Amino acid sequence: MTIRFTKMHGCGNDYVYVNGLEQSIAEPERLSQFVSDRHFGVGSDGLVLILPSETCDFRMRMFNADGSEAQMCGNASRCVAKYCYDHHLTSKKEFTLETLAGVKVLKVFTFGDLHLAVRGTAAADKVAKVTVDMGEPVLRPADIPVKCNNTDCCVNEPIEVGGKEWRMTCVSMGNPHAVYFVEDEESLELEKIGPSFENHPAFPERVNSEFVHIINSTHARMRVWERGSGETWACGTGSCATLVACVLNGLTDRSIALDLNGGTLDLTWDEKTNHVFMTGPATEVFTGVLEWE
Numbered sequence: 001m002t003i004r005f006t007k008m009h010g011c012g013n014d015y016v017y018v019n020g021l022e023q024s025i026a027e028p029e030r031l032s033q034f035v036s037d038r039h040f041g042v043g044s045d046g047l048v049l050i051l052p053s054e055t056c057d058f059r060m061r062m063f064n065a066d067g068s069e070a071q072m073c074g075n076a077s078r079c080v081a082k083y084c085y086d087h088h089l090t091s092k093k094e095f096t097l098e099t100l101a102g103v104k105v106l107k108v109f110t111f112g113d114l115h116l117a118v119r120g121t122a123a124a125d126k127v128a129k130v131t132v133d134m135g136e137p138v139l140r141p142a143d144i145p146v147k148c149n150n151t152d153c154c155v156n157e158p159i160e161v162g163g164k165e166w167r168m169t170c171v172s173m174g175n176p177h178a179v180y181f182v183e184d185e186e187s188l189e190l191e192k193i194g195p196s197f198e199n200h201p202a203f204p205e206r207v208n209s210e211f212v213h214i215i216n217s218t219h220a221r222m223r224v225w226e227r228g229s230g231e232t233w234a235c236g237t238g239s240c241a242t243l244v245a246c247v248l249n250g251l252t253d254r255s256i257a258l259d260l261n262g263g264t265l266d267l268t269w270d271e272k273t274n275h276v277f278m279t280g281p282a283t284e285v286f287t288g289v290l291e292w293e
Contacts, residue, residue: 003292006083007042007285010075012233012262016044017083020051031292032063045229048076050083056096056103058084064228072101072174074236074278078130081106082282085127101174105133131279137244138172146170146178147202155248161196169245173276176207177241185211185223194225210238214251221259233262240276243267
């Protein structure tokens with residue numbers, strides 16, 4: 001079959017997007033493995049299907065590079081918002097997205113809205129940034145899930161990985177995250193140590209691991225090892241989990257700028273609603289057609 005696709009990224013966290021309102025994919029798990037290959041496929045961190053929903057404006061299914069399905073991806077949700085608005089699937093600037101981690105509210109901002117200069121073929125009415133209401137963080141260890149001595153929350157808990165003791169703070173933003181605060185995240189050899197964190201027996205469903213350096217009370221830097229994909233340039237849910245972990249450990253304010261390999265996200269954990277809000281860019285790279293058997 002012939003599959004039309006769009007390559008997009010949010011802060012370098014790149015996925016292949018397929019408009020499932022116009023075409024159906026029979027084996028998305030296998031297709032994700034193929035398109036993700038950076039030598040023989042399109043090259044991406046995974047596959048995202050944009051689908052109709054009975055309860056929301058749109059539905060998203062996303063698959064990691066290894067073919068496993070994930071509950072949620074913050075960067076992908078921003079790209080879905082851009083795709084739906086820019087490709088005229090909706091004229092609303094605020095709409096809802098059904099995910100396996102619940103309903104997310106997406107608010108788009110065009111280049112014109114933000115008074116940003118446009119370059120090349122960009123247009124003022126195209127989406128530049130998206131704010132996603134990521135919902136409430138889950139802190140109860142059994143619901144993340146993580147095996148932890150404390151049954152109420154897992155904050156600054158010791159864990160041994162690779163013969164070394166680390167301190168983890170665990171948060172679910174629809175998928176499980178373990179956040180580690182480090183002095184020098186750049187020197188970490190994530191290709192070597194990442195799998196040991198991801199597959200540690202403390203995490204029954206594997207885990208995404210964030211390694212965070214605090215710059216000041218409103219600014220931090222993060223690298224991430226994602227389950228099923230390895231190190232990626234950004235992780236939206238991981239960024240939100242990082243903010244929550246920063247606040248729980250008394251390290252930052254409730255609003256921060258978080259630097260990732262692929263860019264910067266603005267994050268707020270609202271005290272009144274307990275919701276985490278993420279704002280960041282979404283970029284369309286190219287469109288294409290592939291033959292799939």
